[in-house]
Amino acid sequence: MKVLVTGGAGYIGSAVVHQLVAGGDEVVVFDNLTQGHRAAVHPDAVLIEGDLSERGAIDAALSEHRPEGILHFASHTLVGESMEFPFRHLGNNVRCGLNLLESAVDHGVRRFILSSTANLFGQPDRDLIDEETTISPGSPYGESKFILERILHWMDDRFGMRYAALRYFNACGALSPDLGEDHDPETHLIPLVLQVALGQREHVTIFGDDYDTPDGTCIRDYVHVADLADAHIRALHALDGGSRTYNLGSGTGFSVREVIETCRAVTGHAIPATVGPRRPGDPAVLVASSERIRGELGWSPRYDDLRTIVESAWAWHQSHPRGYGDRAPHAS
Numbered sequence: 001m002k003v004l005v006t007g008g009a010g011y012i013g014s015a016v017v018h019q020l021v022a023g024g025d026e027v028v029v030f031d032n033l034t035q036g037h038r039a040a041v042h043p044d045a046v047l048i049e050g051d052l053s054e055r056g057a058i059d060a061a062l063s064e065h066r067p068e069g070i071l072h073f074a075s076h077t078l079v080g081e082s083m084e085f086p087f088r089h090l091g092n093n094v095r096c097g098l099n100l101l102e103s104a105v106d107h108g109v110r111r112f113i114l115s116s117t118a119n120l121f122g123q124p125d126r127d128l129i130d131e132e133t134t135i136s137p138g139s140p141y142g143e144s145k146f147i148l149e150r151i152l153h154w155m156d157d158r159f160g161m162r163y164a165a166l167r168y169f170n171a172c173g174a175l176s177p178d179l180g181e182d183h184d185p186e187t188h189l190i191p192l193v194l195q196v197a198l199g200q201r202e203h204v205t206i207f208g209d210d211y212d213t214p215d216g217t218c219i220r221d222y223v224h225v226a227d228l229a230d231a232h233i234r235a236l237h238a239l240d241g242g243s244r245t246y247n248l249g250s251g252t253g254f255s256v257r258e259v260i261e262t263c264r265a266v267t268g269h270a271i272p273a274t275v276g277p278r279r280p281g282d283p284a285v286l287v288a289s290s291e292r293i294r295g296e297l298g299w300s301p302r303y304d305d306l307r308t309i310v311e312s313a314w315a316w317h318q319s320h321p322r323g324y325g326d327r328a329p330h331a332s
């Protein structure tokens with residue numbers, strides 16, 4: 001299949017692009033490279049440097065390449081930042097998504113995959129979050145993704161757009177030692193902890209240890225990018241059977257302290273940690289039930305062991321301590 005992948009130079013998108021190309025699909029990446037990296041794009045994929053806020057740029061890409069499907073990863077992605085700058089997230093994510101969908105409809109594209117999020121659920125009152133759990137976005141970021149899910153519902157209803165909304169829990173790990181996570185600024189827990197082991201930070205700050213959890217720190221469901229890629233490919237090829245929505249996680253939660261302990265064990269570094277205040281917008285516990293995608297598409301996570309996840313991330317960070325190395329050095 002020929003597909004257009006927005007955000008295909010970013011962390012998760014680039015991993016999915018590599019797996020799509022490996023499976024024989026033809027890929028066009030559309031990315032403004034604000035967080036993405038040229039070097040992360042598979043050499044057999046076409047890279048268009050463009051911004052989704054410009055409808056004309058999307059139209060040009062779809063007219064030239066005529067993809068059958070779109071995978072939409074490009075987004076503002078940070079929960080905490082969206083609490084501080086709600087309009088930035090709501091405006092950008094919804095406007096860019098609408099531009100893309102309107103152009104897709106005009107160009108006859110009828111297959112669409114959306115990167116959605118566990119943040120749709122706020123802090124649910126159940127242990128495992130399935131697709132029937134009440135939607136109550138925990139931040140403007142989560143709200144922007146829910147709005148896009150609702151827009152997709154109407155695209156299907158009005159235009160026969162078959163979509164999959166994939167609600168990832170916490171993406172983690174590296175597809176290979178040469179393809180991993182490189183954000184600026186980095187805000188995600190595992191890369192930050194590993195940067196301490198690399199000697200690039202003095203310590204990691206735990207955002208609150210007074211949550212109602214066994215060790216007082218937040219619990220998250222860490223799902224490996226290789227497993228996310230597998231889910232995208234299965235969902236893409238299942239769309240002819242109709243639109244679908246899936247929660248994607250491994251079904252096991254790990255606390256912030258457990259993540260730091262595992263990073264200590266894998267790296268052999270003491271990794272000093274201090275406790276700071278809670279981060280606005282952070283729910284205490286988010287763990288997925290992915291029974292629906294397991295049952296319908298036969299997906300199951302292969303990398304659900306935290307040590308294996310951290311080992312794959314550590315292999316990437318060790319071989320690329322400055323990431324892809326394409327950022328201007330920070331003034332100190």
Ligand SMILES: NC(=O)c1ccc[n+]([C@@H]2O[C@H](COP(=O)([O-])OP(=O)(O)OC[C@H]3O[C@@H](n4cnc5c(N)ncnc54)[C@H](O)[C@@H]3O)[C@@H](O)[C@H]2O)c1
Nearest residue numbers: 007010011012031032033034035036051052074075115171
């Ligand atoms: N990382 C996670 O744990 C996680 C969890 C749930 C959902 N998600 C979602 O998955 C998707 C990918 O996340 P990621 O961690 O790979 O993020 P990322 O920042 O690494 O990738 C996003 C990519 O989109 C590009 N981009 C951003 N705005 C753009 C625009 N206006 N036009 C064109 N390109 C643009 C960036 O340059 C970047 O390459 C996002 O939609 C995010 O909300 C991520």
Ligand SMILES: O=c1ccn([C@@H]2O[C@H](COP(=O)(O)OP(=O)(O)O[C@H]3O[C@H](CO)[C@H](O)[C@H](O)[C@H]3O)[C@@H](O)[C@H]2O)c(=O)[nH]1
Nearest residue numbers: 077079117118119169170187188189205206207218256282
């Ligand atoms: O320096 C840090 C960084 C993070 N944390 C904690 O570690 C956990 C994981 O935080 P991340 O920033 O790594 O990830 P988030 O859970 O905030 O968010 C991620 O998963 C969400 C879905 O749950 C979103 O979709 C979002 O895009 C994606 O970044 C949270 O409890 C956070 O409070 C710390 O204690 N210290």
